[in-house]
Amino acid sequence: MEWPAEKIRSTFIRYFEEEKGHTHWPSSSVVPHEDPTLLFANAGMNQYKSIFLGTIDPSAPMAKLKRAVNSQKCIRAGGKHNDLDDVGKDLYHHTFFEMLGNWSFGDYFKKEAIRMAWECLTVVFGLEPKRLYATYFGGDDVAAPGVPPDLETREFWLEFLPPERVLAFDAKDNFWEMGDQGPCGPCTEIHYDRIGGGRDAAPLVNQDDPNVLEIWNNVFIQFNRDSGGLKELPSQHVDTGMGFERLASILQKKMSNYDTDVFTPLFDAIQKEAGCAGYEGLLEADRDVAYRVVADHVRTLSFAIADGAVPDNLGRGYVLRRVLRRAVWYAQHHLEAPKSFLHKLVPTLADSMGEAYPELKKSLATIQGVLESEERDFNRTIDKGARFFAKRAAESETVISGADAFHLAATLGFPLDLTQIMAERKGMTVDVEGFQDCLAQDKAKNLEALKARKAARQGAADMSFGAEQVATLSHLEKTKVDPYSATRCVELEEEAATVIAIFGGRVRGFVDEATTLTGYCGLVLDATSFYAEMGGQCADTGSLFVEDSEVFSVEDVQAYGGYVVHSGVAVKPLAVGATVSCRVDYDRRAKIAPNHTMTHVLNFAIREVLGDGCAQRGSSVDDERLRFDFAYDKALSKEEVKRIEDIVRDNIQKALPVDAQNARLADAMKIETLRSMRGEIYPDPARIVSVGVSVDALLSNPSSVHCSAELCGGTHVKNTKDAVDFALLEETAVSKGVRRIVAVTREKAAEARATAVAAKDRIARLALEEEEEENNNDVSAAKKLKDLRLSLDAMVMPAVDKLSVRESLAELVEKVKKAQKAEAAKAEKAVEAEFEALAKAGGGAARIDFGANSKLFAKMQKSILSKLAPDASFCVVSSDTAAVDKKFVIYTIVSKAHHDDKDLDAAAWARAAADAAGGGRGGGKGLAANVTVVVSDTTDLAASIDAAIEAAKTYLLDNNITK
Template sequence: MASQLEAKTKAMKIGERIPNTPEGWPQAKIRSTFVEYFQRHAHTHWPSSSVVPHDDPTLLFANAGMNQYKSIFLGTIDPKTKMASLKRACNSQKCIRAGGKHNDLDDVGKDLYHHTFFEMLGNWSFGDYFKEEAIRMAWECLTVEFQLDPERLYVTYFGGDDLKAPGVPPDEETKRIWLKYVPASRILPFDAGDNFWEMGDVGPCGPCTEIHYDRIGGRDAASLVNMDDPDARSGVLEIWNNVFIQYNRDRHGLKTLPAQHVDTGMGFERLASILQGKMSNYDTDVFTPLFDEIQKVSGQSKPYTGKIGEEDKGTIDMAYRVVADHVRTLSFAIADGAVPDALGRGYVLRRVLRRAVWYGQHFLGAPKGFVFKIVPRLCEVLGDAFPELRRAQSTIMAVLEGEERDFNRTIDKGARFFQKRVSTLGKGEPFPGKDAFHLSGSLGFPLDLTEIMAEEIGLKVDTEGYHAALKEEQDRNAAAVAKRKAARSAGADMTFAAEQTSAIAHLAKTDDAAKYVWNERPDARIVALFVGRGGGPKGDGFVDSVDASCQVAGAVLDATSFYAEMGGQTFDTGTLLIDDASVLQVDDVQVYAGYIVHVGAPSTTLRVGDSVQCAVDYDRRQRVAPNHTMTHVLNFALREVLLGGLEGAKEDHKKTGVDRCVQRGSHVDDERLRFDVAWDAPLTQEQLSQVEKICADIVDNALSVDAVETPLDKAMDVEALRAMKGEAYPDPVRVVAIGGSVQKITSSPSSKDWSSLSVELCGGTHLRNTKDAVGFALLEEQGIAKGVRRLVACTREKAASAHACARDFRERIVAFESMPLDTSEAFAKAEETLKLLKVEVNAAVMPQHQKMFCREALNSHSSGPMKAARKKAEKAQADAASGAFEALASSNTDGAVAARVDFGCDAKLWQKLQKSILAKKAPGGSFLVCSSGSGKVGVYACVAKGHSIDAREWCAAAADAIGGGKGGGKEKAANMVVLGGGDVDAAVAAAQAFAKGKGL
C-alpha cells in the first residue's frame, strides 16, 4: 500500500500541480475536494449540525465535528433514526471554542492561527474501519488529493499517561502503522495533554494521532511539534487529528465503549493557509474580505498587515483578527438560535461581543455601533457554504446592534472608574481584584477587558482577589436565598395594608420615573424600613434600622429605578448599593399606594435616611422586556386574525353587541409571556399559525417602539387604541405604539393609518425596537374559563429553541412514516415508535400549531397505513392462531394440554377461538395456552367437565413460574397477564407439571 501511495504522490509531482494560491485553492474548492474524496470512499456527506447544541446540556457550543454523533459513539442513539444507519460520514462542521473545556477566546488575535469559530473538516467511522484505514486515507488525502509534500509532515501518537489516562496503554499499534508511511524520526509520542482527545469533562474520548505540517521545510522540525509556537510563520502547524474513540469518561472514570469509532478533524482554516501559500490562517480568502470590510466600517487608515507581538505597533493587526474572528462566532451562534445573555452560552457570546467592541473602538478607532455592519460581507463570504447565515442576516444584525448599543453605554463609565482607581495605586501595586470584580459585576466589563486595560499601562490584575470577590458574592447570594426561604417559612408577611400606608402617609410617594431609564444607577434615600406586619416597636412593621441578622426587610425609597410588579409585568430584581457595595439584595418589588417597597435580605446595617444607589439587574430586564412588548404584538395579531383588524372588530361589535377578542389579563416575566383573551372557541391550527406569523414578521420588520405619557382623555380618543375594559388607568397615561409615533397618533386620533399598528396603554418596560425580541413562538392555547382563552408564548433564544424542536420533531415523523409495515416484526417496531412519538409530542416545547400538525400527522398515519397494517397483522395472527388451535383440538380429546400459541394477548380472540374450535372439536379436553405479545404474557385456561383441576390455580401455576401475574375467572375458565414478558416456555412447562400433578 505504501508503495502505491508513493507512486501516486510521485506521479502528482511530475504532472501538473495546482498552484498554492487563493485562485488555485479557493475556500469552496478546499471543502468540496475533501468531501468528494471521502464520498469516493463510501462516506455519506452529513451536513454540519447547529453550532448551538440545544439538546446537549453538557456543551456550551459544538466544539468538534464529532459532537452531533455523540449518541452513536455512546451506543445510545435511537435505532429508528436516519443517523443510526450511518457507517461512514464526512462534512465541514461549524465549531466554536469559547468556553468550557476547549476555550481559545483569550488566544484569539495574539497569534496567527487561533479562532473561536472555525470549520472542522471531518470523516467518521461508526464501528466500521479503525486505525489502519483511517491513517491510510488521511495520508492519501493530504499527499495525493491536496498534494502536500510528504517530507514536511510529522505525526504524533499517544505515548501513555498514567495520571490523566490511567489504564490506557501507549498506542504502539498506531506507531507501527505510521512506519509504513513516515520515517521513525518523524513519529513522536506525547502524553494525554496532546494525544488523548476528550470532547468535554464527560463524554466519548480516546487516544489520537496528529499530523503536523512544517511550513518551512528542508529541516528537522521534530523539536517544534506541539510547541504551540505563537509565530506560526516559523513553526510547525497541526492540521489533522485522527481520534480513535474507544472510551467514555463519566464521573467514575474511563469506560470502554461497546464499539470502536474514528473521529477525524482537520482545521479548515489552517489547511487553507497552506494550500493558498500563506503563512497565516488570517491571510487566506476566508478572512481577507472581512478585513477589507472592517477597515471600511471602522475608518482605520492602515490595512491589515499580519503582524503580531511587538511588531504590531498599536495592536492594530491584533484588533483586526479579534473583530473578524468574533463576528464569525457571533453570527453563526445567533443564526443557530443563541443570543448574548447573562448566563451560560449567552454570557460567553456577550464576552465575545464586548471583546470585539473594545478592540475595534480602542485600537482601530471604530465608531460606536460598527460590529453589526460587518455581517453582510460575512454572509457573502460564507453564505454559499452555510445558507443559514443569509437566512438569519437581519436577525444577526439586529441582535448585535442592540447588544453593542447597550455595552457602549458602560464603556466610558468603566474606563473612568478604572482610571480613577489606578491613580490611587502605588508603584508596582496590581489592580485590585475587588475593583476588577466591581467592573465585571456592576459595569459589565469582563475580567479579560480589565486585564487588557491594565496591560496597556504596565499593570497586572489581582485575579486571585477577583475570584475571591466573586466567590464571596456567590456565597452571599446563596446565604441571602437561604435567609429568604427561612423568612418565608417563618411566615413573615411583607405586604402593606391600611395600617402600613397610614403609618407612612406623611412621606412623599416614591418617584419611579427612572424605571424607564436603562443601564443607570440613580441615587435614592431610604425613607422607611419594614420587617413585616406585626413587627417593630409599634406592631406596624416599621423600624429605624435593620442589620444582617434580619432575614428579610423592605426598604421604601424616595426614588427608584426598579420596576414594581404591576400591569401583568413581574418586578425587577437587583441590588441596593452603598459605596458600590451591596447592602440589600432585592428579590421582590411591590407598590402600595404609591410607596415602592424593595424586599430582600440585608447584608449590613441599614438605617432610615441612608443614601443608596439602585442597581437593577438589567440583564434580567432585557429578558422581561421582549416578552412584554410581544404581548402587545400578540394582542394586535389576535384581532387581525380573529376579527379582521380594527374595522372587522367594529363590524363584529355591531353584529354581536359585545366586545370580542379583547384582553382579559396577562403576565410576563423573564421566561415567558401569558396572554388571556375573550374568545369563545379554541383557535384552529391555521389561526395559531397566522397569529404567530404576524408576530414573527413584526419582529423581523424591526419596528420602533414609542412610549409617551399622554393625557388620558386624549389617549382614549385614539380609535386604534387597545385598552383593558374596566381597568383604572392613571392620568396622564403612558401610550405605547409599535411601528408609529405616539405624538402623531394622538394628534390625529381618527386616522385609518393607525389601524395597522399596535397602540395600547401600558406602564411597563419595553424594547426600543421589535428586532430586539429576536424571535417569537406561540407555545400554548387553552380555555381557562367560559369565553376566555389563554395563550403562552416566548421570545429570543427560547423561541429559537421551540422552532428547532418543531423542525426536529417533523423530521422524526417523516422518518417514522417511511418505516416498513410489511412484516409483523416491522409493524411492531412502527407501533412502538408511534406510541413514543405520541407521548413525546405532548411534552415537547414547540409552537402550538406545529404541535397540532404533528399530532394530526401521527393520528392520520395511525388511522391510515397503521390501521390497515394492524388489521392485516391481526388477521394473519388470528389465522395462525386458528390453525394452532385446530392442532391442539385434534391432539387432545379428553386430557389436559398446555401449549404456547402467540396471538398478541388478545382475550377476545382467545374466547372466540376457544368457543369455535376447542369447545366444539374437543369438548372433553382441558387446555391452557400461553401467548406472548406487547411486552407481556397472557395465560388462558378452559377446563372440561369432570376434570379435577381449577382453571384459576392452573393459570397461577404458569404465571408464577415467570414472576406472577394478575387476573381472575372461574373454576372452569380463567386468565392471567404477566407484565414485562418472560420465558413463555417455562410457563408452559410449569402448567404441564401442574396438570400432571393433578393426574391429567
C-alpha cells in the same frame, strides 16, 4: 484564486462522498440543546456520540450510517476545549471554526483512515509530502492508564513517512476526549511545515510554532470515559477532523488563517464601519490583534445566536456575553470603533458564508438585534469600568487586586479575562486567587441573604400604602420616576437618590432606620429607576448601593399616590436621609422588556386575524413569559393560532423600531389604531408606545397609519429584533367569552422550537420503524408511542407544533393499531387452522402459541370444539414468544364422555402437565381448566413446554385414552 474557501469545503466533501462512499451528513447545531454535557459543539464528532456509545435508537436515520462526511460548525470558548484566551494573540486560533470531518462507524479503522488522509492531502489538495509530519500516542500511565502505546499507527505511517517524521507524544497531544466524560481514544495528527525547504521541523511539532501547525487529526474512538474511568467500546470508530481555516491558509499560500478569504471580507467591513486604518497582519500590534478578535468573535456570536443561544448570565449564555464584551472592548479601545458597531458586521458574514450555512441569512435580523441590544447594555458601564481600572492601575502599577477585579466583574460587567487583558497591556497582573476568594465570599453572602430574605418574606408585613400612609408622606415631594433610561442611577455622583421614608417591617409604621434585624420593609426614595408593578408588567428587582457597597435588596416595587415603595430587606444599616444609587437588575429587565413589547404586537396580531372586537381583558408580563387575555367566544383554530404567531414573528424579523413618547391624552385618543385597556385610567399626558412607526407620525396622521400602538407605561425594547423569537405556547379559555394566550420570547422561544423539532423527529423515527415489515407488530414501538403521548403534555413547544405533533402521533397510533389488528387477525387465522387440525385428529396434546389469550381460546372452544367427536379431549400449551417474562399456559378440555366414562378430570390433567414443567398456578372445573407456568431465568422455555406436552400425553395413556 486557485483555492477559494467555498471550493476547499466542497472539494473535501466531494472526495469522501463520491470516491470513498461516505454519506454527506449536514452539520449539527453549534448549540447542543439535547446534550447537557457540552456548552457548545466543540468537534465534528459531537452529533455522533450516541453511535460511538452504541446507545442510538436503531430506527433513527443516523443509525444506518457507516461512513459520513461534513463540515461541522464548532465553538471552543468554554469547558474542556477553550481557545478564547489565544484568539488575537496568534494567527491561527479561533473560538469559532469549521471542522472538515469524515467518520467511520464500525467500518474502516486505522490503516484505511491514515491512507485516506494521506491521499486527500497530497493528491486531492496537492500538499508537498516533505512538509508533513505525523504524531501518534506514545502512552501515558497517568492520563490514560492501561492504554498501550499506539505502535500499530506508527507502522502504518512508516509506509508514507520516514521514521524521523513519525513522532510519539503523551495524552495531552495524542489522546483525544470531547469532554470530561464521553467517547475518546488515541489519535494521530498531521502537522504541516509552512517554511519547508528541506529543513527538519520535527523539534517544532506540538510546540505552538505558527509555522508548524496541526491540520488533521484522526481519532480512533475505542473507549468511553465515565465516572469510573476508561472502558472499551463494543465497536471501533474513526473520527477525523481537519481545520478548515488552517487548510485555507496553506492552499491560499498565506502565513496566517486571518489573511485568507475566510476573514478578509470581515476585515474590510470592520475597516469601513470603524473608520480605522486597514489590517496589516502584525502579531503584536494592538490594532491587528483587535481586528482578529472582533472578526473571530462576531463569527462565534452570529452562529450561536442563529442556532438558538443568546448572551446571558448563566452557562453558555455567560460565555457568549464574555465573548461579546471582549469584542466590544477591543473594538472601542484599539479600533476606535463607534458604539453599536458589532451588529453592522453580520450582513458581511451572512454574504460570505450564507451559501454553506443558510441559517445566517435566515436569522440575520435576529442576530443583529441581539448583538445591538447586548452592546448597548455593556456600553452603559464600559466607560466607568475603564476609568475605574485606570485609577486602580495608577495606584498599584503592578497588581490589580482581587477585590477590584471582582468589583469590575460583579458591578461593571467586566469578565475576569477582560480585566486580565487590560492588566497585561499595562504590564500588570491580576490577583486571581483574591478574585476567587471574593467570589466565594459573595456566593456565601448571597446564600445567607437568600435565607434571610426567605425568612423575612415568610413573615413579611403588608407593604401596601393606604390613605393613612400616603397622608403621612404628604409633606414630601412625590417620587421622580424614570425607569426608561438604562443609565439612570448607575453612577452615584451623577444620579443620586435620597431615602425619604422607611416603612417598618415587623411593625406597621414609619421608622428612622432599617437594619438586618428590621426584616421585610419598604423604602421610599425621592427618585428611582426601578419600574413599579403596573399595566400587567411585574416590578423590577435589584439593589440599592452606597458607593460600591450593597445596602438594600429590592424584592418588589409598588407605587401608591405618587410615592414608590421599594420592598425588601436591608443588607447593611440604612437611615432616612441616606444617599443611595439604584442598581436595577437589568439582565432580568432585558428579559421582561421583549415580553412586554411582544404583548403589544400580539394584541395587534390578534385583531388582524380575528377582528377589532377582541378587546384586551388583561395581561401579565415577567422575565419568564407573557400572558394576554382577550374577548372572544370560541377556541381559535390551528390556522388562526399559526397566523397570529406568524404575524408576531414577522414583526420581529422585520426589525421594526419601537418608539415611546408622551403626548396629550386627547391627542393620543385621536389615533385610530391606538389600543387602550377598557376601564383603565390613564395620566395626561399619556405615554404612547408604537411599533414600526414613530409616535410623531401617528400624531401627525392619526387616521392613516396602521400599526401596533398602545398607551403604556411599561419598559420596552428599542427594536423588535431584540425579542429574538416568539413562540405561542398556549391558547385556552379563561371564562365564558374570554380567551388566554401564553407565549415566550428570546432563548425560551428557541428552546421551545428545539423541543418541537426533537418531538417531530422522534415521531418520524417511530413512523419509519413502523413501516419496516419486521416491526409491524413491534410491542416496543407501541410502547414508545405511549411514552411519547404521556410526555407530550409536559413538553414546552409552540402550540401549533404541539397540535401538529398530537395529530401526527394520533395518526401513527391509529396506523399501529390497524397494523396490530391486522397482524392479530392473521395470527388468529393461523391459530384457528392449528385448532382445526387438532380437532380433525380427534384431540390430544399439542403446542399452539397464542399467548395467555383466554378470550381467543374461548372463541376457538366455541367455534371448533363444538364440531369435535363426543369422545375428543385435548390439551393445548400456549406461550407468548414476544413477552419479556418466560411463561406459558396449559389449557385442557375434557369431553363429557371421557369425563363420565374414564373419570378424566381437566384440572388434574393440567396439573400433571404443569408439574412436569416445574409447577404452576391455575384452576378449573371438571370439563375445562388452565394452569400458568412461570419458568425460571435458568430454565429453557422450549424444553419446559416439551416436558409439559409429553406429560399431558402420558396422562392420557395412563387413563386409557390413546391419542
